[in-house]
Amino acid sequence: MYRLTINGVAHQVDAPSDMPLLWAIRDIVGLTGTKFGCGVAQCGACTVHLDGQAARSCSVTVAESAGKKITTIEGLSPQGSHPLQKAWVAEDVPQCGYCQPGQIMAAAALLAHKPKPSDADITEAMTNICRCGCYSRIRKAIHTAANGIA
Amino acid sequence: MQRSHFLTSGAALVVAVHAPVRALAATGSPSASGAAKLSPSAWLRIDEHDVVTVVLGKSEMGQGVNTSLPMIVAEELEYPVERMHVVFAPPDPAFKDPFLGGQQTGGSTSVKSTFEPLRTAGARAREMLVAAAAKRWNVAAAECTARNGTVVHAASHRSARYGELVADAAALPVPEKPALKPREAWTVIGKGRKRLDTLAKATGKAQYGIDVRLPGMLIATIAKTPSMTGHVLGYDAAAAKKVKGVRAVVPVSSGIAVVADNYWSAQQGKNALNARFAAGPKPPSTAHIAADARALVKTEGAVGRNDGDAARAIAGAAKTVSATYEAPYLAHTTMEPMNATAHVTRAGVEVWAPTQSQELAQSVIAKIAGVKPEQVTLHTTFLGGGFGRRLEVDYIQDAVEIAKAVRVPVKVVWSREDDIQHDFYRPAATTAMSAGLDANGKIAGMKSTLVCQSIVKRALPALFKNGLDPLAGFGLADVQYTIPNFHYSYHHQETGIPVGFWRAPYSNANAWSTESFIDELAHAAGRDPYAFRQDHLPPGTRARTVLDLAATTAGWSTPLPKGVFRGIAFATWDDSMIATVAEISMNGKTPHVRRLVSAVDVGTIVNPLSLEAQVTSAMLYGLSAALTQKVTFTNGAVDQHNFYDYTVLRQDAVPLMTVVFVPSTEKPSGAGEIGTPPVAPAVTNAIFAATGKRIRSLPISDTFA
Known part of the structure; x- marks a missing residue:
């Protein structure tokens, strides 16, 4: 049993110690906003925050996550009112949308540390894959959120 | 009415x-x-x-x-x-x-x-x-x-x-x-x-197939037979069942399914199976397929178009050029891995799936479950990407086969490795082209021979007639350039590899060979690549209009900064047309694509915002493929595994992109695929301008490895 604090709510999770956090979040706790894309920390679809840092939850175990503050897309803002979510709407970012929770969580961690990121900062921090190729609008939306326009 | x-x-x-x-x-x-x-x-x-x-x-x-x-x-x-x-x-x-x-x-x-x-x-x-x-x-x-x-x-x-x-x-x-x-x-x-769906997608509320959750639902993964022609030799079901959370082991058509409380347990159970497989008879390998194609392309195939007398025109030409191009197999890699959820009961079957093929799915589900089509309830969810992959229903077949055995709701989830290794691939294409230029530098005759496994022969067999796949010549046989003597022939190559529709089918490879070859002809004629294309596209045609619009928008005639080079390409997909200009620079030995400009004609435009998104999306999809992607087979099995060896372009490699539309009052044509075909040739033509190196085999990274 592991005690996982997800979006401020404590969950007792019966899982083997090596289970990736992703599957505890999706299959046990039942929050499906965090996506599975590759399972090997390549694509970033599963990005969550662990104590405020972006983490690829497919490659962090339940045991490593216990005792940390876990935030998923559902916990970023209940109504979608986070500046990035507003910017995503304003800039019409998603296409299929599957990678977007991970993109937004990666961007949110970036803005938390660098409220006004440069293009180079965005390139360095945003390594998540988008197969629809929404990258240009993702970049634009991060600037929009950072500038408080949306 | x-x-x-x-x-x-x-x-x-x-x-x-x-x-x-x-x-x-x-x-x-x-x-x-x-x-x-x-x-x-x-x-x-x-x-x-x-x-x-x-x-x-x-x-x-x-x-x-x-x-x-x-x-x-x-x-x-x-x-x-x-x-x-x-x-x-x-x-x-x-x-x-x-x-x-x-x-x-x-x-x-x-x-x-x-x-x-x-x-x-x-x-x-x-x-x-x-x-x-x-x-x-x-x-x-x-x-x-x-x-x-x-x-x-x-x-x-x-x-x-x-x-x-x-x-x-x-x-x-x-x-x-x-x-x-x-x-x-x-x-x-x-x-x-x-x-209208952005907020749902930005908050994680949009429900994709993989997000379906039902009371009492179990989750399955499958140890899939690696070889395309292979079969299961043996496995240890008891060992898998010892894994905590594993509920059942079910043999299915594609391998052995492990059914568990959650994905992780199912994966652990799959590992514990210690499944052994045979490669089967004549397992396909890329090396053999390519060698066969190189031999086959030297012979004439089923003739799909024959205007005038191409052979004679080439023989009598002032100058002749010939080249052979090879495009690899490609996987789709939608962001959402393949998955489906099924519940088989006495009353019928209920399925939740991210599918592009409701009608086919309904009939396949009914057949597997042994029910009538009207007893099938199929819920389509959001799709985490399609690109043609989800026209196939193999992942739905997996779910229904398992659900039929366990009789509780089951969601089957493929790993990324399953997704890359069990796709319906963009078929490889080998294309031999030859042409003759007259004394004025105009194309007198052109001959193209395509070797490419037919997708139609499997997916729409009734359309495959007299050795011809009617779609295989897209972007090749329907050439828009004025060429008085033109010959196109086609060889279907049987390989044992499942091939399928991949964004802008056939044109995605044919536009590259055609537009590379047109570039080679321009060079042989001593003409600017854009001017040479203008020479062969009459003013007033839709093709000429998009070509000119792309060139003008990209500033073709204006000088570039030192070290930057341009390439141009034109392409069609069904009724839509596009021209693309690529600007590249060389980072040491590696090409860097810094800008892509496209002009498109898709008839009447409904939503310019989604059209622009679709065209840039398709362009980047084509760029990823052109730069690094290939699927290879050894002994029937795919050699690539995941995004670390089947790489996808990321934020750091995105060029500046401009898309302009030709105003049109014609009927709408298609927008979702047209952006893909011109990108590879525009980039490889720019690489030729930069280095003098003509790329005749994709991906580009193979040349610069």
């Missing part, structure tokens, strides 16, 4: 344009059953509570149909798009796509196939609502106007909401040919509109 075609059910009256009302049983409908309804098409219903629902007979896989198709309805219905409800349609003949021959989403036909039916549906409803109001107020219909969900009689200051008129309107005859708004009066079509 005659009154006798009306279908009545209780108080609600429903009118169908294409087919009966089964389509109206769409799941997740916000329209309460029993409420009065006006439904002049399976795609549209309006209830007495003013709920306007578009029943989306196309899958939403990122292309924006859940915004653009409601826009088409809204234009005629005079109802705000943002207030419309959109539900995904169940399988129903009413949603059959006339271009695809079934209820499918693919071939860039979503707008093309629905533009007239959806305008007509909206206009019919509007005219019926206006007629109902006019009758109620005892005034002439011509004195009433419909706007923003309300019918107004200005002279008497009377108005009624659509919901208030639905019951009366539904009793009126359906106008056969409603008056469609003239183009000049359009206020919705052609105006950029942001997507």
